[in-house]
Amino acid sequence: MNVIIFGGGGGIGAALIKEVRARFPQATVFATWHSTQPDVSDVHWSRVDVTDEAQISAFAEGIGDVTWIVNAVGMLHTQDLQPEKSIKELDPAFFSHNLNVNVLPTLLIAKHFMKHLRHGQPSVYATVSARVGSITDNRLGGWYSYRCSKAALNMAIKNISLEYKRVLPAVCVTALHPGTTDTELSAPFQARVPQGKLFPTAKTAAFLVDRLEALTPADTGQFLAYDGSEIPW
Numbered sequence: 353m354n355v356i357i358f359g360g361g362g363g364i365g366a367a368l369i370k371e372v373r374a375r376f377p378q379a380t381v382f383a384t385w386h387s388t389q390p391d392v393s394d395v396h397w398s399r400v401d402v403t404d405e406a407q408i409s410a411f412a413e414g415i416g417d418v419t420w421i422v423n424a425v426g427m428l429h430t431q432d433l434q435p436e437k438s439i440k441e442l443d444p445a446f447f448s449h450n451l452n453v454n455v456l457p458t459l460l461i462a463k464h465f466m467k468h469l470r471h472g473q474p475s476v477y478a479t480v481s482a483r484v485g486s487i488t489d490n491r492l493g494g495w496y497s498y499r500c501s502k503a504a505l506n507m508a509i510k511n512i513s514l515e516y517k518r519v520l521p522a523v524c525v526t527a528l529h530p531g532t533t534d535t536e537l538s539a540p541f542q543a544r545v546p547q548g549k550l551f552p553t554a555k556t557a558a559f560l561v562d563r564l565e566a567l568t569p570a571d572t573g574q575f576l577a578y579d580g581s582e583i584p585w
């Protein structure tokens with residue numbers, strides 16, 4: 353069983369690797385890192401900027417059939433800019449950065465890893481999305497760049513699921529909401545999270561691997577929360 357985790361240096365990505373290693377000791381895990389290589393052995397690490405098509409394509413070259421592909425790359429804020437509270441704060445460069453990191457990689461991975469999913473055995477291509485990307489669920493507003501990027505990501509997932517259903521019917525393509533998780537990404541926003549609703553990364557990873565294990569090709573094209581409940585697009 354080959355598993356690929358994109359964003360293996362991130363909070364959720366690193367925990368996913370640990371959970372997969374623990375549940376499937378015989379699995380071969382390939383993972384990508386971006387700025388700092390994680391000190392984790394038993395993983396085939398590659399440095400990949402997932403917004404760069406040439407790097408994704410080169411990474412794909414060295415890997416055979418894959419059972420699970422998970423994209424856990426994402427961004428919400430930078431050192432200089434926080435998500436917008438008002439449209440007055442919209443910054444075009446920050447908006448483009450959100451789209452580039454939160455949407456494009458899922459499309460590039462879908463393009464370059466089709467051949468790895470052609471084996472015909474049930475497999476999963478999942479991207480870690482966010483509930484705030486749901487248009488139906490949006491009651492608060494704000495966070496323009498992040499919300500728009502996650503909504504676009506969700507459309508990308510839905511689109512990929514429809515094409516894969518025709519040409520790779522054994523693959524389940526899904527968007528997963530991890531729940532609010534204690535990582536660098538959520539760190540500036542944790543103060544308002546209700547008691548018990550901020551998950552340690554290990555808990556989130558356990559939930560997400562539960563989802564990966566439960567998914568079948570018939571579940572393709574869904575937006576699911578960590579507990580398996582369906583989120584409206």
Ligand SMILES: NC(=O)c1ccc[n+]([C@@H]2O[C@H](COP(=O)([O-])OP(=O)(O)OC[C@H]3O[C@@H](n4cnc5c(N)ncnc54)[C@H](OP(=O)(O)O)[C@@H]3O)[C@@H](O)[C@H]2O)c1
Nearest residue numbers: 361362363364386387401402425426482532533535537538
């Ligand atoms: N944490 C939460 O509460 C929460 C809630 C809902 C959804 N999510 C989603 O969960 C996913 C994982 O987030 P996280 O909480 O684990 O955040 P995180 O700890 O900040 O991890 C994000 C990872 O993405 C990587 N990354 C950013 N740009 C990249 C690029 N161009 N190429 C390759 N890697 C890149 C980062 O690497 P570098 O740091 O090296 O750049 C980092 O390892 C994201 O999609 C996020 O939107 C998180």
